[in-house]
Amino acid sequence: MSTTTAAAAHPRGIFHKAGSLRAERRWALVTAYISLVIAAIIMLAPPVYMFLTSIKTSAEIADLSGNPWWVRDPTLENYTALIFNPMFRGFFWNSVKVTLLVVALTMAISILAAFALGRMRFWGSQWLATGVFLTYLVPDTLLFIPLYQIVGGLGLLDSTWGLVLVYPTLTVPFCTWIMIGYFASIPKELDEAALIDGANWMQMLTRIFIPVALPGIIAATIFAFTVSWAAFVYPTAFITSPAEMPMTIGVVSQLIRGDTFAWGQLMAGALLAALPPVIVYAFLMDYYIAGLTAGATKG
Amino acid sequence: MADGSTLAMPAASAPAGSLQRFARRRSTIAFLMTLPLILVIFGLVAWPAGYAMYLATLNRRMTEFIGLGNFEILLDSETFRMVIFQSVFFAVTAVILKALIGFWLAHMLHHIPTKGQRKWRGMLLVPWVIPPALSTLGWWWMYEPSYSSLNWLLAIFAVPPVPWLGEPWWARISVIIVNVWYGAPFFMIMYLAALKSVPEQLYEAAAIDGATSWQRLRYVTLPMMRNIISITVLFSLIVTFANYDIVRVLTNGGPRDLTHVFASYAFQVGILAGNIPRGAAVSLFMFPILAVIAFFVLRGINKRNREEA
Numbered sequence: 001m002s003t004t005t006a007a008a009a010h011p012r013g014i015f016h017k018a019g020s021l022r023a024e025r026r027w028a029l030v031t032a033y034i035s036l037v038i039a040a041i042i043m044l045a046p047p048v049y050m051f052l053t054s055i056k057t058s059a060e061i062a063d064l065s066g067n068p069w070w071v072r073d074p075t076l077e078n079y080t081a082l083i084f085n086p087m088f089r090g091f092f093w094n095s096v097k098v099t100l101l102v103v104a105l106t107m108a109i110s111i112l113a114a115f116a117l118g119r120m121r122f123w124g125s126q127w128l129a130t131g132v133f134l135t136y137l138v139p140d141t142l143l144f145i146p147l148y149q150i151v152g153g154l155g156l157l158d159s160t161w162g163l164v165l166v167y168p169t170l171t172v173p174f175c176t177w178i179m180i181g182y183f184a185s186i187p188k189e190l191d192e193a194a195l196i197d198g199a200n201w202m203q204m205l206t207r208i209f210i211p212v213a214l215p216g217i218i219a220a221t222i223f224a225f226t227v228s229w230a231a232f233v234y235p236t237a238f239i240t241s242p243a244e245m246p247m248t249i250g251v252v253s254q255l256i257r258g259d260t261f262a263w264g265q266l267m268a269g270a271l272l273a274a275l276p277p278v279i280v281y282a283f284l285m286d287y288y289i290a291g292l293t294a295g296a297t298k299g
Numbered sequence: 300m301a302d303g304s305t306l307a308m309p310a311a312s313a314p315a316g317s318l319q320r321f322a323r324r325r326s327t328i329a330f331l332m333t334l335p336l337i338l339v340i341f342g343l344v345a346w347p348a349g350y351a352m353y354l355a356t357l358n359r360r361m362t363e364f365i366g367l368g369n370f371e372i373l374l375d376s377e378t379f380r381m382v383i384f385q386s387v388f389f390a391v392t393a394v395i396l397k398a399l400i401g402f403w404l405a406h407m408l409h410h411i412p413t414k415g416q417r418k419w420r421g422m423l424l425v426p427w428v429i430p431p432a433l434s435t436l437g438w439w440w441m442y443e444p445s446y447s448s449l450n451w452l453l454a455i456f457a458v459p460p461v462p463w464l465g466e467p468w469w470a471r472i473s474v475i476i477v478n479v480w481y482g483a484p485f486f487m488i489m490y491l492a493a494l495k496s497v498p499e500q501l502y503e504a505a506a507i508d509g510a511t512s513w514q515r516l517r518y519v520t521l522p523m524m525r526n527i528i529s530i531t532v533l534f535s536l537i538v539t540f541a542n543y544d545i546v547r548v549l550t551n552g553g554p555r556d557l558t559h560v561f562a563s564y565a566f567q568v569g570i571l572a573g574n575i576p577r578g579a580a581v582s583l584f585m586f587p588i589l590a591v592i593a594f595f596v597l598r599g600i601n602k603r604n605r606e607e608a
Contacts, residue, residue: 031407031410032408032411033411035404036419036423039407040422043426043480043484044425046426047426047437049448053440061446068446068448068451109336109339112332112336113332113333116333117333120328125329128336130597137592137593138344139562141562141566141582142348142351142582144566144582146579147343150347166343173340176336201325201328230430232430233566236543248430249432252436252548263446267436270434270436270437271433274433278429281428285417292488292489293488293492
């Protein structure tokens with residue numbers, strides 16, 4: 001439609017082409033914004049609805065007459081009930097403990113290994129690098145049954161220590177893989193200069209590689225953090241007593257009791273449990289995305 | 300390499316001796332540095348994978364070797380054939396939808412001015428950031444039959460209420476919807492990164508040659524993104540095949556065990572019903588599929604590396 005007006009305004013052929021191009025661009029922009037708005041509404045609707053439910057009273061949730069996407073008298077009682085619930089706080093501390101330990105372990109293992117694999121070529125290092133990638137492709141749902149037996153054999157079932165033991169299978173391969181990529185992008189001249197100055201391998205790693213590859217390390221740390229925080233299969237399989245449960249499984253299994261669900265509290269619990277990764281994402285979005293895309297673009 | 304250096308050493312003189320020591324020290328250090336990684340890979344992945352194969356050949360009490368008996372029993376059962384169908388249907392449908400939606404959104408994001416892209420990207424990635432077990436709780440609540448807020452929205456458009464989790468086919472679709480909602484942003488981010496790496500000159504050249512926007516997509520964008528697309532799709536196939544949390548929270552296999560996928564059924568049989576060998580056998584059904592996918596992923600990556608080199 002706008003092409004015809006452009007053509008009418010500029011009867012000569014050459015202008016017609018230019019006008020239609022501009023109209024095409026504008027049309028593309030309008031389509032883009034419409035798609036993005038619809039997508040954003042769909043993507044954000046579930047968390048928004050969870051939030052709306054979490055600030056409703058049980059009476060309001062049970063009342064079917066009104067609009068479910070609106071809150072008439074907001075309340076924080078669901079949140080306070082959870083925060084003052086020692087069991088829920090226990091879930092939180094278990095998650096914090098497991099996640100911090102796993103992140104520290106993962107980063108130590110993968111930085112050392114990525115440095116050795118990327119810079120100190122040795123017999124089998126190529127094979128091992130491929131092996132790291134293959135392990136990354138093995139999903140946790142393939143391993144949880146044998147690991148259940150192994151962890152049981154070690155007497156670590158129903159204990160957060162068992163989780164600390166097995167979570168590295170989720171985090172270490174990917175973190176090592178992206179750290180190899182980041183270390184590979186550091187120019188060789190830097191380590192030559194360090195060697196000439198008489199640095200040993202450890203000094204080279206701590207003085208040059210870690211500072212230079214810091215963005216990569218942050219990205220890998222964020223990945224390890226979000227994955228261990230969100231882990232679900234292993235804790236569901238290994239943990240049965242509420243005292244040892246981390247957030248994810250604690251909210252899913254313990255806040256659902258009997259036939260009458262406390263929906264408000266359940267949603268509040270889910271949002272509180274999702275909060276740490278979301279906060280990390282909000283503040284470190286660029287690193288988060290760098291870590292996501294590094295796997296494929298560096299690979 | 301180590302062999303080569305030791306063989307070459309005797310010919311050289313004194314400084315070479317220290318070089319040899321250095322080489323030995325270097326590979327020892329390298330080995331020590333990789334040792335924790337090797338322990339994780341072999342102790343926690345390779346060994347359990349092998350152990351799973353051994354477990355799958357045992358009888359229920361794990362006292363007797365029964366060969367492929369567990370696999371036979373599984374393939375004979377109607378329920379398990381349904382699980383195979385459901386897993387394949389779920390993974391293939393969900394991955395195709397995620398790839399298409401992700402591609403579309405990445406394009407749309409790429410079109411708008413760079414200044415606004417960050418904000419939109421930040422909003423659209425939110426589903427990927429929330430731990431899926433928890434966001435699925437929200438979906439479960441939206442699907443809940445008597446309070447369903449989705450049906451309330453549909454009612455505005457005079458659509459009759461949908462029995463989201465009550466009927467097998469609707470339950471399957473519900474599971475796929477949640478998975479697509481969760482996974483499409485990941486595709487979007489990957490494709491956006493790929494789109495940004497396509498050199499602008501190629502589009503200019505195509506425009507000068509008079510290419511339409513469809514031709515630009517078909518002959519410039521898609522060939523340039525082919526590798527990322529295939530790697531992302533294959534990777535997502537693995538993750539979707541192995542998905543557990545969404546099915547567990549949303550339907551827990553119901554109604555009548557018709558929405559189980561491999562992972563949730565393995566859990567049901569192996570952990571909840573206590574038949575560990577058969578559970579291991581169920582999860583091993585994922586293995587050949589994953590091996591084939593992994594083969595193609597590795598080939599794609601190697602090709603990509605060769606192209607870049």
